[in-house]
Amino acid sequence: MNGFNGNGSRSIGVADADGPTLITGGAGFVGSNLAHRLMSAGRPVLVFDNLSRPGVERNLAWLRETHGDHLQVALEDVRDAEAVNRAVARSKRVFHFAAQVAVTTSLVDPRTDFAINAQGTLNVLEAARAQAEPPMVVMTSTNKVYGGLEDVALELRGQRYTPQSDEARAHGVSEDRALDFHSPYGCSKGTADQYVHDYARSYGMKTVVFRMSCIYGQRQFGTEDQGWVAHFLMRALRGETITLFGDGKQVRDILYVDDLIDAFLLAERHIDRLSGQAFNIGGGPGNVISLLDLLDRIEALTGRRPDVEFEDWRTGDQRYYVSDTRRFQAATGWRPEIDAVEGINRLHEWLQQAEAESATGRLHGPSGHQAAGAEELASAGGAR
Numbered sequence: 001m002n003g004f005n006g007n008g009s010r011s012i013g014v015a016d017a018d019g020p021t022l023i024t025g026g027a028g029f030v031g032s033n034l035a036h037r038l039m040s041a042g043r044p045v046l047v048f049d050n051l052s053r054p055g056v057e058r059n060l061a062w063l064r065e066t067h068g069d070h071l072q073v074a075l076e077d078v079r080d081a082e083a084v085n086r087a088v089a090r091s092k093r094v095f096h097f098a099a100q101v102a103v104t105t106s107l108v109d110p111r112t113d114f115a116i117n118a119q120g121t122l123n124v125l126e127a128a129r130a131q132a133e134p135p136m137v138v139m140t141s142t143n144k145v146y147g148g149l150e151d152v153a154l155e156l157r158g159q160r161y162t163p164q165s166d167e168a169r170a171h172g173v174s175e176d177r178a179l180d181f182h183s184p185y186g187c188s189k190g191t192a193d194q195y196v197h198d199y200a201r202s203y204g205m206k207t208v209v210f211r212m213s214c215i216y217g218q219r220q221f222g223t224e225d226q227g228w229v230a231h232f233l234m235r236a237l238r239g240e241t242i243t244l245f246g247d248g249k250q251v252r253d254i255l256y257v258d259d260l261i262d263a264f265l266l267a268e269r270h271i272d273r274l275s276g277q278a279f280n281i282g283g284g285p286g287n288v289i290s291l292l293d294l295l296d297r298i299e300a301l302t303g304r305r306p307d308v309e310f311e312d313w314r315t316g317d318q319r320y321y322v323s324d325t326r327r328f329q330a331a332t333g334w335r336p337e338i339d340a341v342e343g344i345n346r347l348h349e350w351l352q353q354a355e356a357e358s359a360t361g362r363l364h365g366p367s368g369h370q371a372a373g374a375e376e377l378a379s380a381g382g383a384r
Helices: 029-040 056-070 081-089 103-108 110-129 166-171 183-203 228-237 257-269 291-302 326-332 340-359
Strands: 021-024 045-048 071-074 093-096 136-142 154-157 160-163 207-212 214-216 242-245 251-256 277-281 288-290 308-311
Touching (some): 021 081, 045 081, 056 071, 071 081, 081 110, 160 251, 183 277, 207 257, 228 291, 228 340
Parallel strands (some): 045 071
């Protein structure tokens, strides 16, 4: 039950004859992938984005070229409540991805971080609540709402941190864990997370929160602040040195973007019974990788190990985070279809072609896909 039809292609289960699906941050990495999936199935989409992140305007151009009249665009900012009201009033469903997502940026400018992540989310919720029939709201949160996980006893196994507890090692971090916002970014996203959760409880709205681990895939161009899988691959392709913050043995469960889109669409399909819940979403224990593991994979792909330099640990960097996805799997039948090795290979191939086309001045990525913006899930009030 993972969103596939009989011929193996990924299917869509909801029709949009009654209005477009609104995607805030729809020109970014995750947003453009969702928009493409929806419009490929004939569903109209309203992309709401301020295009503040360099490169995302190329995503928007690609979506326009590929999907024509199925695409509507609002070049606006989630901090503008009236602009959000206008967009939500036109829409029947809302996927809220617009965010400031870099911990480092939040430490430098916590006011802007709060305005985008917390106030921007409240703007979306209030706009939805004002409608005669409030649309569902699916919002992307973060594993940072669980804090640094300092109480999870770890041990080193090879070049990975791993929990000493058999239960934690087998399943990862569950939604039952107490929230512990860490860094201004963790606080702003955690605030948004809880508002979305409470609007289902207090106002009867249909909402779902996804607390995401590391997402990667096509149309992703990462930086040191986020999107580290793509960032490492891009640096390696260019023969540039990669900086590791900490010792490189920190662990994440990585999830390919196509599998994330499946999860979004399953949440939409089952919104009536999933409403008011928050789910941890990531690759799970079967897709665990450390930074050093990725360097090994790059060496296997390219025949050359990237040059590396080390810097101090950064604020809020968990040594271990792996999503326990059993709750969402039990509710919907979802599971990741693309494992870490296959996903890294796919992204590496896509980036190779994107780099080659960039060198020739072409705007579009390989195989008709548009190169994404500068960061994994980012834009100040716009692309995610």
